[in-house]
Amino acid sequence: MIFLNVLDTVVGVRVAGRSREDIEEVMQDTWNWPWINGPVDTHDVTISASIRGQDLWPTEVTVVARDIESLLRRLTTHITESAKEAQAGRLTMLRASAVANKRTGDTIAFVGGTGTGKTTLALSLGHSYGYVTDDTVAIRSDNTVVPFGKPLSIQHEFGTLPTGELPVDIVSPTAFWLETPPDNLNIRAVVLLDRQEGYTGAPYLTEVETLAGILEMSSEVSYLTELRQPLHRMASIVEQSGGIKRLTYRSAHDVMPLVAELIGAPQ
Numbered sequence: 001m002i003f004l005n006v007l008d009t010v011v012g013v014r015v016a017g018r019s020r021e022d023i024e025e026v027m028q029d030t031w032n033w034p035w036i037n038g039p040v041d042t043h044d045v046t047i048s049a050s051i052r053g054q055d056l057w058p059t060e061v062t063v064v065a066r067d068i069e070s071l072l073r074r075l076t077t078h079i080t081e082s083a084k085e086a087q088a089g090r091l092t093m094l095r096a097s098a099v100a101n102k103r104t105g106d107t108i109a110f111v112g113g114t115g116t117g118k119t120t121l122a123l124s125l126g127h128s129y130g131y132v133t134d135d136t137v138a139i140r141s142d143n144t145v146v147p148f149g150k151p152l153s154i155q156h157e158f159g160t161l162p163t164g165e166l167p168v169d170i171v172s173p174t175a176f177w178l179e180t181p182p183d184n185l186n187i188r189a190v191v192l193l194d195r196q197e198g199y200t201g202a203p204y205l206t207e208v209e210t211l212a213g214i215l216e217m218s219s220e221v222s223y224l225t226e227l228r229q230p231l232h233r234m235a236s237i238v239e240q241s242g243g244i245k246r247l248t249y250r251s252a253h254d255v256m257p258l259v260a261e262l263i264g265a266p267q
Helices: 020-030 068-086 118-125 210-218 230-240 256-263
Strands: 002-006 009-016 045-051 061-065 092-100 106-111 130-133 136-139 152-155 168-171 186-195 204-208 244-249
Touching (some): 106 118, 106 136, 130 136, 204 210
Parallel strands (some): 009 045, 186 244
Antiparallel strands (some): 152 168
């Protein structure tokens, strides 16, 4: 069985069938950041995976696909969602990307919906700052941040799937030469993304009124209602972050000076 440390959750993946060794090799290449090399006494979640359902074990979550690439895409989703469900009520999980100052561990979360540029920001800044995640910024009750270096889902435009969707490649952060984050991460800035395709000026930050910002940010929190005193949790995060900012921008390549203002220059 493969063991991964995903959002403070130990996920065991039991691969079955004739392609088991090939699947495990591909998983080790793509899930190499959360991969657990040492022995594991207990784990929190078990997922059984197989090509065409060969030799599956009876577990709570089963993932089946027709080929390795499809299986990997589905596994990435199931592993992520299973870990998030396991941490519901424990971690505050923002739909956001994040990078961190490699010296101090100060972390900036870029919060926004689909199409706001979260992944692009993480990839662009992750060559200079520590790459934390492109998917979920998970914050513990003491406002420390859980690194989540899951494989990246990169959509490309060459051909379409039978469903009409654009195909997605699952790639390790290592493939992009992203910097690993420091061990101790603390939330230091929360930024709501306002990416405007037609915007031609320099990117800029504006202060967001606290209550309005918390309400807007709350709409991007997974399992919000499972948290104990959710508004108090959000207020604590905002207080440690020095308030909520809004980033108006067009290109991720132009925001480095603003990020340096919030969490310090890259080391």
